[in-house]
Amino acid sequence: MQLIYEKSVPGRRGVKLPASDVPVAAALPAALLRTEAAGLAEVSELDLVRHFTNLSRRNFSVDTNFYPLGSCTMKYNAKVLENAAVLFAPFHPMTALLPGGVEACQGSLGMLYDLGQMLADITGMDEVTTQPLAGAHGEMTGILLVSAYHAARGNKAKKKYVVVPDSSHGTNPASAAIAGYEIITVPTAPYGDMDLELFKKAMTDEVAAVMITCPNTLGLFNPHIKEISDIAHSHDALMYYDGANLNAIMGKVKPGDVGFDVVHVNLHKTFGTPHGGGGPGSGPVGVKKALIPFLPQPRIVMDDDGQFLFDAPRTASIGRTANFYGNFGVMVKAYAYIIMLGRVGLIRVSEQAVLNANYIKERLKPYYDLPYDMTCMHECVFSASKQLAHGVHAIDISKFLIDRGYHPPTVYFPMIVKEAIMIEPTETESKATMDAFIEVMIEAARTAETNPQALHDAPLTMPISRLDETKAAREQNVCCQW
Numbered sequence: 001m002q003l004i005y006e007k008s009v010p011g012r013r014g015v016k017l018p019a020s021d022v023p024v025a026a027a028l029p030a031a032l033l034r035t036e037a038a039g040l041a042e043v044s045e046l047d048l049v050r051h052f053t054n055l056s057r058r059n060f061s062v063d064t065n066f067y068p069l070g071s072c073t074m075k076y077n078a079k080v081l082e083n084a085a086v087l088f089a090p091f092h093p094m095t096a097l098l099p100g101g102v103e104a105c106q107g108s109l110g111m112l113y114d115l116g117q118m119l120a121d122i123t124g125m126d127e128v129t130t131q132p133l134a135g136a137h138g139e140m141t142g143i144l145l146v147s148a149y150h151a152a153r154g155n156k157a158k159k160k161y162v163v164v165p166d167s168s169h170g171t172n173p174a175s176a177a178i179a180g181y182e183i184i185t186v187p188t189a190p191y192g193d194m195d196l197e198l199f200k201k202a203m204t205d206e207v208a209a210v211m212i213t214c215p216n217t218l219g220l221f222n223p224h225i226k227e228i229s230d231i232a233h234s235h236d237a238l239m240y241y242d243g244a245n246l247n248a249i250m251g252k253v254k255p256g257d258v259g260f261d262v263v264h265v266n267l268h269k270t271f272g273t274p275h276g277g278g279g280p281g282s283g284p285v286g287v288k289k290a291l292i293p294f295l296p297q298p299r300i301v302m303d304d305d306g307q308f309l310f311d312a313p314r315t316a317s318i319g320r321t322a323n324f325y326g327n328f329g330v331m332v333k334a335y336a337y338i339i340m341l342g343r344v345g346l347i348r349v350s351e352q353a354v355l356n357a358n359y360i361k362e363r364l365k366p367y368y369d370l371p372y373d374m375t376c377m378h379e380c381v382f383s384a385s386k387q388l389a390h391g392v393h394a395i396d397i398s399k400f401l402i403d404r405g406y407h408p409p410t411v412y413f414p415m416i417v418k419e420a421i422m423i424e425p426t427e428t429e430s431k432a433t434m435d436a437f438i439e440v441m442i443e444a445a446r447t448a449e450t451n452p453q454a455l456h457d458a459p460l461t462m463p464i465s466r467l468d469e470t471k472a473a474r475e476q477n478v479c480c481q482w
């Protein structure tokens with residue numbers, strides 16, 4: 001495929017803009033003014049439309065194929081939610097800050113307030129900030145809140161550690177380390193969750209927080225969660241819940257009810273917003289009462305007359321974590337998603353997501369090793385260790401799936417499972433789609449035994465075969481020829 005620059009013809013135009021009536025030179029420093037033309041591709045509108053449409057057809061997306069990428073919750077995002085976000089597009093984020101702006105923006109502010117209330121209800125928390133822009137950003141915000149909490153109680157120097165099970169998402173220890181904590185990692189027991197005895201040994205009064213991905217990255221819900229919370233609290237440590245994937249537990253269990261003090265959720269996984277190159281994210285953070293004074297500002301509150309306004313500045317606040325209100329459009333989509341489904345709908349989402357994951361787990365169990373053989377939540381984790389006996393790795397199976405029109409599952413994660421294959425079907429897939437996928441997975445397992453080379457050769461249908469994936473991420477060359 002040609003690059004857009006190779007289609008460029010001097011003088012060809014797609015649009016004709018009117019002359020600017022803004023005196024640019026007056027507003028910008030001379031050093032910033034361009035002295036030469038930008039050297040953009042000169043193409044017609046049709047050239048441009050074809051170029052980007054053809055590029056988009058090389059993209060893999062939930063809208064085109066099954067995308068069982070574990071931990072990422074690649075569910076179908078209803079288009080009506082995009083319409084809802086567009087309704088709010090004309091409002092400039094500065095509007096509320098202008099004189100009379102708060103009165104003019106009651107609808108938008110009320111939407112943000114209501115979304116916070118609904119997320120607080122779903123997670124069992126007392127208050128929610130919608131500012132963080134992603135899951136990891138929510139974690140960072142949450143850990144800064146933990147830090148501020150201990151500092152306010154005079155324990156800043158004493159609280160040095162964050163305890164993280166090795167089945168937690170990798171962003172958990174990373175966020176805690178960036179926030180200045182040392183990490184204590186607790187291994188997973190044969191029952192698929194943090195080893196309770198080792199956890200007890202790790203806990204001291206120097207632990208600031210216990211950070212748990214729940215369900216964990218093996219797709220399992222920790223049955224000892226209440227006991228773990230009680231132990232953590234007895235050491236004055238706070239409980240952090242990574243709720244990036246809330247898909248298995250909505251309406252079933254509230255993190256706040258089992259002892260968690262801080263939780264983040266990913267609106268771009270569970271709550272109807274595309275991600276993975278599909279758009280911006282949002283990682284709201286919910287907290288229990290004791291942490292409310294430290295929340296980022298401004299916060300939207302409701303006065304006695306039902307008017308929405310910004311709360312008064314507080315010195316205890318950790319400050320802003322994002323411009324304005326966070327990624328506003330994402331919040332509109334999440335709000336519309338929750339309203340559209342309602343309480344019963346959200347419960348059904350969880351039930352269907354868990355049922356689908358268990359269906360795939362049971363049907364593939366005879367063909368792939370299942371290191372933790374128990375009822376899973378929204379995802380299941382296999383190992384390609386049986387296939388490895390024939391020299392076939394998880395990566396070979398994923399490349400084979402690409403040739404059959406499926407996005408590969410997450411592979412080599414979680415790292416505690418050798419040759420991991422992590423499958424998350426989500427609630428939006430039909431039995432027929434899952435059955436077709438299962439047949440291809442079975443075909444891959446059979447091919448591993450009969451013709452391993454065929455798996456090593458895959459993919460055969462793509463413009464590029466196998467990339468050096470590390471180099472592709474670190475030394476991007478978007479100009480390579482296909």
Ligand SMILES: *Cc1c(COP(=O)(O)O)cnc(C)c1O
Pocket residue numbers: 071072134135136137169171213242244245266281283
């Ligand atoms: C995706 C994910 C995160 C990180 O979310 P981002 O929005 O990618 O920063 C954290 N924890 C878990 C369990 C996740 O699945």
